[in-house]
Amino acid sequence: MTAEEEVLERIKVIISERKDEVGEVVEKDAAILTEDLSVSYHGRVAIEDISIKFRRNAITAIIGPSGCGKSTLLRSLNRMNDLIPGALVSGKVLFNGIDIYSRDVDPVYIRSRIGMVFQRPNPFPMSIFDNVAFGLRVNGFKLTKDELRKRVQEALVKAALWDEVKDRLDAHAYSLSGGQQQRLCIARALAVEPEVLLLDEPTVSLDPISTSKIERLLVALKHDYTIIIVTHNMQQAARVSDYTAVMMPDENLIGRLIEFGPTKEIFTSPKDSRTEAYISGRVS
Amino acid sequence: MGDQVLRYEDLVKRRNDLKRTLDRVVPVVLSLGVFFGVTVLAALLFDVVTTGYDRLNLNLITEYPSANPAEAGMRSAVLGTIVTVGLSALICIPLSIASAIYLVEYAGGRRWAEVLRYNIANLAGVPSVVFGIVGLGFLVYGLGLGRSVIAGAFTLAILTLPYVTVTCVEAIKTVPEDLKFGAYALGATRLQVVKSIILPRALPMMLTGGILGISRAIGEAAPILIISGLLFIREDPVSLLSRFTVIPLQLFNWISRPLPAFQELSAAAIIVLLLILLALNSAAIYLRYRLYRRLEAT
Amino acid sequence: MGYLSSEQFLRSVKRRRAQDKLFMVVVLAATLVSTLALIVIFVTLSVESVSFFTRVSVIEFLTGTKWTVLFADKHFGVLPLLNATLMTSLIAIAVAGPAGIAAAVYLSEYASQRFRNFMKPVIETLSGVPTVVYGYFALYFVTPNFLRAFWEDLSIHNALAVGLMIGVLTLPIVVSISDDAMKAVPYDLRLAAYSLGSRKIDVVFRVVLPAALSGVVASIVLAFARAMGETMIAAIAGGFRPVLSFNLGESMQTMTSYLAQVATGDAPHGTIEYQSLFAVGLLLLVITATLNFIGLKVIRRWEIRY
Known part of the structure; x- marks a missing residue:
C-alpha cells in the first residue's frame, strides 16, 4: 500500500467508525446560501463564483490547500470582510432567505446572529465572566444581573467549560490554558445566541487533547446550531462534518469551489480527481 | 434560536439606534483632540509672526542687547548658543554613540544592561531646571568652573545625553543581525564589527538623533538661567570660561519687560529661534530620507 | 601574500583581543557617565539640602504655609x-x-x-x-x-x-x-x-x-x-x-x-x-x-x- 492509499484508508476508517450517519442526514433547508459569491481585495480576485448551501443544524467543513480562499469565504458569510479595506463582495449571501449584502442590512445585526471563532484563541483581557457577557452587553440585551449570570452560565455549559471555571468566573481569561481559552471563545460566541457558528481553523494552535474536546463539543452543538468550520486537517473534517466543501486555487490563484457534498461521499468516492489528490496529501 | 423566524426587519438598519448615531458622532468628537493641538500651534505661529515680522532685521543678530528696544539685538546670545550648544554636542554625541555601542553590542540583554538602561531612562526624567541647579552647585562652585560657557555646555550635554543615546540604540538595532553574525563568523572581534559593519550603517540615524538633541538643547532656557543668571551681556563669549547667555535666555529677559516694543522684539527673536530649529529639523529629516533611500538601494 | 604562520596568527588574535578589551573599557566608561550623572545630581542636591535643613527644620519646610525666603522676615514653608x-x-x-x-x-x-x-x-x-x-x-x-x-x-x-x-x-x-x-x-x-x-x-x-x-x-x-x-x-x-x-x-x-x-x-x-x-x-x-x-x-x- 502506498502512503497515499494509507491516508485514504485511515480516513475511511474514521468515517465508518462514526456513530451518526455521516452524509445521510435528511435533506434540510439552508441556513446560509451563497450564489455566485466572489470576493476581491483591491481589485485582485480572491474567490470567484462560489455557490453553496450550508444546511441547518449540520456541520459543514470547508477544506482546501492554503491560499485557496477558505477564510475569505468564511469571512464573507458574516460580513467580516467589510472591515478589510479594499474588499469587494459580489454575488449573494442569503441568510434565512435574506440577502445580507443588501443595502439596508446592518452588518452589526448580522454578526450578532452569526458567531465566529478564530484560529488563535483571542479572549479579551478581562475576566472569564466579562468575556462571555461581552456580546450580551454590546448588543444591548436588557438583562437583570441574575439573567445575565444565567445566560453566561448557559453559554459556558454549552461550551463544556462550566465545570472547569465555575469557581473562578472572576479570574482573568489569560489564566486559562490554550484549549480552555478557545472554549471560552466558543462560549463567548454562543452567549449571544446566534443561529450559525463560523469557525476558522479553531484547533490549529491546540494540542491533540484540547482538539478532540473541541471536536466533540462541535458535534454536540450541531443540534442547536448551524456550524461551518474551515480546517486544513482532513481527518478533522472526516471526524466532525456532515458536509464538506473542497476549495482549490485555479491557475490564476483564484479560489474556486471544486466539489461539495456529504462528507462520506467526498472522502470515499470523490468525483473530482483534484479532491482525491488533495485528500490523500498529493497536493498541499 | 430556531423557534422564531428571522425577519428582514430584524437585520435592517434602524433609524432610532442610539449606538449607530454615536458611532458616527464619537470620531468627530475625538478628532477635536487632534485639532486642538494643531490649532494652538497655528495660533501661536500666527501671533508670533504678525507681532514680530516688522521688527525682523539683521540688527537682531548683529547688535548687542540694549535698554533701547529699537536698537537691541542678541548678538551675544546667538554666539553664546552656538558656542555652548556646539560644545555640548561635541561632548554628548560621542558619549551617546559609545553608550549605545556598549548597551547593544557588549552588555546585550544582561541584567547589568537593564540597570544601565534604567538609569538612562531616569536621567531623561529629571526636570531640566534640576540639571541647572546641580550644574550650579557641582560645576560652577564645586569644580570652580564659574558661571562659564564650559559649565553650561557640560550641563546641556548631560541633559540631552539620554535622548541621543536612545536614538543611537535604535540606530544600532536597525543594523541587520545576519550582517553582524556574518562578520563574527569570520572571526572578527566586536571592535572590528562595530567599525566595519555597525557604524557605517547606523551613523546617519545616529547623527539625526544628535541633531534632534541639539535642537532640544538650543531651546532650553531653565538650566542656563540657573547657571548663568539673568545677565545683560554685551560681549562675545571668547573663551571657555567666559560668561555667556543664550537665545532663549535673552528672550526670557525681553519677554519679562512690560514695554510693548520689547514684546515685538521678543516675537522677532522667537521667529529667529524657530527658524533655526526648523532648519535643524529639516536637516534631520533630509538625513533620514537620504538614509532610507540608501538602505532601499542596497 | 603568504599565509600567516600559526605564531603570527596567534599574535594577531592576541592584539585584536587586546584592542577589543580596551574599546570595551572606553564604551563602558561612556555608558557609566549617565549613572555617574545621576549620582552627582543626587549627592549635590543632598549636600546643599543638608546645609539648608541644619538652618530650617524639615517640619517647617514641609508644613509651613508661608514662603518668604527672599524677604527680610524669612519663612520657609514650601x-x-x-x-x-x-x-x-x-x-x-x-x-x-x-x-x-x-x-x-x-x-x-x-x-x-x-x-x-x-x-x-x-x-x-x-x-x-x-x-x-x-x-x-x-x-x-x-x-x-x-x-x-x-x-x-x-x-x-x-x-x-x-x-x-x-x-x-x-x-x-x-x-x-x-x-x-x-x-x-x-x-x-x-x-x-x-x-x-x-x-x-x-x-x-x-x-x-x-x-x-x-x-x-x-x-x-x-x-x-x-x-x-x-x-x-x-x-x-x-x-x-x-x-x-x-x-x-x-x-x-x-x-x-x-x-x-x-x-x-x-x-x-x-x-x-x-x-x-x-x-x-x-x-x-x-x-x-x-x-x-x-x-x-x-x-x-x-x-x-x-
Whole structure:
C-alpha cells in the first residue's frame, strides 16, 4: 500500500467508525446560501463564483490547500470582510432567505446572529465572566444581573467549560490554558445566541487533547446550531462534518469551489480527481 | 434560536439606534483632540509672526542687547548658543554613540544592561531646571568652573545625553543581525564589527538623533538661567570660561519687560529661534530620507 | 601574500583581543557617565539640602504655609510653591489628558494611515517648541486675548494660562504613549469584538481602550511629572507671588518659578537663599522621580503582556 492509499484508508476508517450517519442526514433547508459569491481585495480576485448551501443544524467543513480562499469565504458569510479595506463582495449571501449584502442590512445585526471563532484563541483581557457577557452587553440585551449570570452560565455549559471555571468566573481569561481559552471563545460566541457558528481553523494552535474536546463539543452543538468550520486537517473534517466543501486555487490563484457534498461521499468516492489528490496529501 | 423566524426587519438598519448615531458622532468628537493641538500651534505661529515680522532685521543678530528696544539685538546670545550648544554636542554625541555601542553590542540583554538602561531612562526624567541647579552647585562652585560657557555646555550635554543615546540604540538595532553574525563568523572581534559593519550603517540615524538633541538643547532656557543668571551681556563669549547667555535666555529677559516694543522684539527673536530649529529639523529629516533611500538601494 | 604562520596568527588574535578589551573599557566608561550623572545630581542636591535643613527644620519646610525666603522676615514653608506646582500641573493634565487621549484614540483607531503619518509629527512638534515661546504666548496672547474674554478681571500673571500652556506642551507625551499602547493591542481582539456584533465605539471603548489602559495611565503619569518640572512658562506667565491660594486667576509661584526667580536675582554661594534652591530642587526631583518610577513600571508591565 502506498502512503497515499494509507491516508485514504485511515480516513475511511474514521468515517465508518462514526456513530451518526455521516452524509445521510435528511435533506434540510439552508441556513446560509451563497450564489455566485466572489470576493476581491483591491481589485485582485480572491474567490470567484462560489455557490453553496450550508444546511441547518449540520456541520459543514470547508477544506482546501492554503491560499485557496477558505477564510475569505468564511469571512464573507458574516460580513467580516467589510472591515478589510479594499474588499469587494459580489454575488449573494442569503441568510434565512435574506440577502445580507443588501443595502439596508446592518452588518452589526448580522454578526450578532452569526458567531465566529478564530484560529488563535483571542479572549479579551478581562475576566472569564466579562468575556462571555461581552456580546450580551454590546448588543444591548436588557438583562437583570441574575439573567445575565444565567445566560453566561448557559453559554459556558454549552461550551463544556462550566465545570472547569465555575469557581473562578472572576479570574482573568489569560489564566486559562490554550484549549480552555478557545472554549471560552466558543462560549463567548454562543452567549449571544446566534443561529450559525463560523469557525476558522479553531484547533490549529491546540494540542491533540484540547482538539478532540473541541471536536466533540462541535458535534454536540450541531443540534442547536448551524456550524461551518474551515480546517486544513482532513481527518478533522472526516471526524466532525456532515458536509464538506473542497476549495482549490485555479491557475490564476483564484479560489474556486471544486466539489461539495456529504462528507462520506467526498472522502470515499470523490468525483473530482483534484479532491482525491488533495485528500490523500498529493497536493498541499 | 430556531423557534422564531428571522425577519428582514430584524437585520435592517434602524433609524432610532442610539449606538449607530454615536458611532458616527464619537470620531468627530475625538478628532477635536487632534485639532486642538494643531490649532494652538497655528495660533501661536500666527501671533508670533504678525507681532514680530516688522521688527525682523539683521540688527537682531548683529547688535548687542540694549535698554533701547529699537536698537537691541542678541548678538551675544546667538554666539553664546552656538558656542555652548556646539560644545555640548561635541561632548554628548560621542558619549551617546559609545553608550549605545556598549548597551547593544557588549552588555546585550544582561541584567547589568537593564540597570544601565534604567538609569538612562531616569536621567531623561529629571526636570531640566534640576540639571541647572546641580550644574550650579557641582560645576560652577564645586569644580570652580564659574558661571562659564564650559559649565553650561557640560550641563546641556548631560541633559540631552539620554535622548541621543536612545536614538543611537535604535540606530544600532536597525543594523541587520545576519550582517553582524556574518562578520563574527569570520572571526572578527566586536571592535572590528562595530567599525566595519555597525557604524557605517547606523551613523546617519545616529547623527539625526544628535541633531534632534541639539535642537532640544538650543531651546532650553531653565538650566542656563540657573547657571548663568539673568545677565545683560554685551560681549562675545571668547573663551571657555567666559560668561555667556543664550537665545532663549535673552528672550526670557525681553519677554519679562512690560514695554510693548520689547514684546515685538521678543516675537522677532522667537521667529529667529524657530527658524533655526526648523532648519535643524529639516536637516534631520533630509538625513533620514537620504538614509532610507540608501538602505532601499542596497 | 603568504599565509600567516600559526605564531603570527596567534599574535594577531592576541592584539585584536587586546584592542577589543580596551574599546570595551572606553564604551563602558561612556555608558557609566549617565549613572555617574545621576549620582552627582543626587549627592549635590543632598549636600546643599543638608546645609539648608541644619538652618530650617524639615517640619517647617514641609508644613509651613508661608514662603518668604527672599524677604527680610524669612519663612520657609514650601506649601505655597508646592500648591502652585500641583495646581498648574493639574490644569495641564486636565487639558493634555482628555485632548491627548482623544487624539490618540482618533489617530490609532479612526484616522487613515496617511492622516496619521502626517499628524503625528505635527503633534510631536508641540513638544519641540522652546518653552519660553509658550511663556510668551501665554503672557501676550492666551491671557489678554483669549482668557480675558471669559474672565475679565483675570490677573495678567495667572495659574490658568500657565497650566493651559503646559498642557499643550505635554500633549505629545500623552498622545504618543497612548497611541503606542493602543496600537499594541492585537488586531485579533478587535476582530473578535466585531464578530460578536459590536459597533466600532464598543470595540474602541470596551476592548481597545481597556486593554491599553495601563499605557494610557502611564502616559498621564509621565506627562504630570513633566508638567511639574516645567520652568519657563511658569516663570514668565505665572508670576513670582508665593501665596497659598486656590484661585486659578491669581498670580502665584511654582517651585520651578521660585528657582528661576532666585537665579534672576543675586543669591551668593552659601547663603540661605542659595541653599533653598537645592532644597526645593531636591523636593521637586523626589516627586517627579517617584512619578516617573510609577509610570515606567506601568509601561513595562504592559510591554510584558503583549
